[in-house]
Amino acid sequence: MKEITVQEVKKSLENSKKLNLIDVREVAEIQEGHISGIINIPLGLLEFRLHELNKNTPYIMICRSGGRSGQATEFLSYHGYDATNMVGGMLAWEDKSK
Structure with missing residues (x-):
C-alpha cells in the first residue's frame, strides 16, 4: 500500500499543488474539521460511488487516524485506482507538536 505523510501533504498544499483528497470519515466527523477541498465519501459508501472516481487520477485517502x-486505499488499489493512504490521518494533521 502506498503511503504519504501529513507533512508531505501539507507541503504540497502550501506549494499550491492540486491534490485529490478523499476523506472517508462520516459526515458528522467531517463537520468537526477537515482539510479544505476534500471530497467526502464515507468508507461504507465507497464501493457505491466508484463511478465518481477516475482510474487515471491519483487520490490521497484520509480518515481520523x-x-x-x-482500508479505502487497499480497496481502491485492488480495483485499479491510484490511491495513497495519509498516515496518521486527521489526528496527525491537527497535532500541533509536529
Missing part, C-alpha cells in the same frame, strides 16, 4: 483510509 489512518485505519479506515488504509
Whole structure:
C-alpha cells in the first residue's frame, strides 16, 4: 500500500499543488474539521460511488487516524485506482507538536 505523510501533504498544499483528497470519515466527523477541498465519501459508501472516481487520477485517502483510509486505499488499489493512504490521518494533521 502506498503511503504519504501529513507533512508531505501539507507541503504540497502550501506549494499550491492540486491534490485529490478523499476523506472517508462520516459526515458528522467531517463537520468537526477537515482539510479544505476534500471530497467526502464515507468508507461504507465507497464501493457505491466508484463511478465518481477516475482510474487515471491519483487520490490521497484520509480518515481520523489512518485505519479506515488504509482500508479505502487497499480497496481502491485492488480495483485499479491510484490511491495513497495519509498516515496518521486527521489526528496527525491537527497535532500541533509536529
